[in-house]
Amino acid sequence: MTDMLFELPTTPSIPVKGEKAEYPVGRIFCVGRNYAAHAAEMGVEVDREAPFYFTKTPTAAILSGATIAYPPGTENYHYEMELALVIGKDGFRVSKDEAKALIYGYCCALDMTRRDLQLVARSKQRPWDLGKDVEQSAVFSTITKATEFEVTQQRIHLEVNGEVKQNSNLSFLIHDVCAVVADLSKFYHLRAGDVILTGTPEGVGPVVAGDKITGGIDGLDPIALTIGAAE
Numbered sequence: 001m002t003d004m005l006f007e008l009p010t011t012p013s014i015p016v017k018g019e020k021a022e023y024p025v026g027r028i029f030c031v032g033r034n035y036a037a038h039a040a041e042m043g044v045e046v047d048r049e050a051p052f053y054f055t056k057t058p059t060a061a062i063l064s065g066a067t068i069a070y071p072p073g074t075e076n077y078h079y080e081m082e083l084a085l086v087i088g089k090d091g092f093r094v095s096k097d098e099a100k101a102l103i104y105g106y107c108c109a110l111d112m113t114r115r116d117l118q119l120v121a122r123s124k125q126r127p128w129d130l131g132k133d134v135e136q137s138a139v140f141s142t143i144t145k146a147t148e149f150e151v152t153q154q155r156i157h158l159e160v161n162g163e164v165k166q167n168s169n170l171s172f173l174i175h176d177v178c179a180v181v182a183d184l185s186k187f188y189h190l191r192a193g194d195v196i197l198t199g200t201p202e203g204v205g206p207v208v209a210g211d212k213i214t215g216g217i218d219g220l221d222p223i224a225l226t227i228g229a230a231e
């Protein structure tokens, strides 16, 4: 083993239902504007030709049930409830038909967002990193294997302190999971460890210290996150 000057934070891993081994997170890709009603509430058009993406640093991943500090640099920290898929096989330039075989499983995810900074970046045509690549901002529930879950017309929902804020359906995804995997594989050599958040439905909004977020997708393990005081 090569001697290192210092140790990096360990890569987070996500538990898998029915497996002892966990799923290590290699990369995190996120789809933007994949539900028409969410694009509308953000005041933007959807692109039906192709999805677009942003990324989060893998070390931003945390597991459902965590309590996080309200992050620095924002006064408008938002929840986004999403379906995540995780890749289990290598794939490059795959067709939509071939894409399905790459998907190892699915879980609930939260794409926590500094909305104020994202909107400033958007208006100034700057990158979204400060708004989106927030420490502890990619939250995951336990993975259900693709052999035990098929995306059809499942309800996707999120509550803050028990009050329903997002309530939609996976059938409203503009680019379905196979379309997203096929499209992303035009730009990246997809491989096991790649996690893809597929976008949020309408109803996004802010949280404050003390809030408890819960969410779910029918057929998948639910997700929860508690917002603590700012550091």
Ligand code: MN
Binding pocket: 030, 031, 032, 080, 082, 111, 197, 199, 200
């Ligand atoms: Mn999102």
